[in-house]
Amino acid sequence: MFRNGGDYRLARKLDADAAVEIKQLPREDQLQILQENIVARAHQAFEKSKKWYNLKAREIQYRPGQEVWKRNFVFSDFSRNINAKFCKRYSQCRIMRPVGKNMYGLENLHGIRLGVFHAKDLKQ
Template sequence: MAPYFVVFGQHMVSHGQDYKMLREVELLNEGEGKLSRADEFQKIRSNIEKHLTKAYKRNQRTYDLRSKPRSFEVGQEVIKRNFSLSGAANNVNAKLAPVGVKARVKQKCGQLIYLLEDLNGKELGKFHIKDIW
């Protein structure tokens, strides 16, 4: 394998220690362009913004792989999550209660919130789409 050579003007660098020597004799002009403090901060901010955008897109892509867009129509029968609590006073054991209860969509209150009513017409409240299937 051939050695790696870097040429600076008339000087050829073939080893990492040569950089040290070139800096000592001031033939290697590194860092001459000093930035103001505000410009350094702006450079850091833009770098942070780039990394945050990259992380956001990566996380969004991962999330979108496993999520399915859902929506329900007014009047459609659905099953809502049952939020029952255990209680000795009421002789209720939540782990034995049904997971879902049948309901009907009464109104759509946004992109993800639905107003539900039971099958007899009694209003149950507003529920997020994650608690409806």
């Protein structure tokens, strides 16, 4: 006898027919089936998100002396008549040296040091 809708789902998983009498599984077995289902779905969701992430992610290694474009971080300032949406988004600079795995020391094209920036703020 089925007591709720969850029993029908369990019967389908066990390939049991509705016409055949189904024995009620012990609570431990039901929880085990539920846990296996949750683990399988979590792994499936992980694989799907990993696929989309790997389409966009790319590893880039810059060399010293290479010219790149650095993102400018400009804020609007009413007192100085600056509107951020009209400012340049990127400026050209040169890689001085790598600092760590994803950080790079930069200088502008005139040789003035700009500081250390993350690779995500750089583009070729």
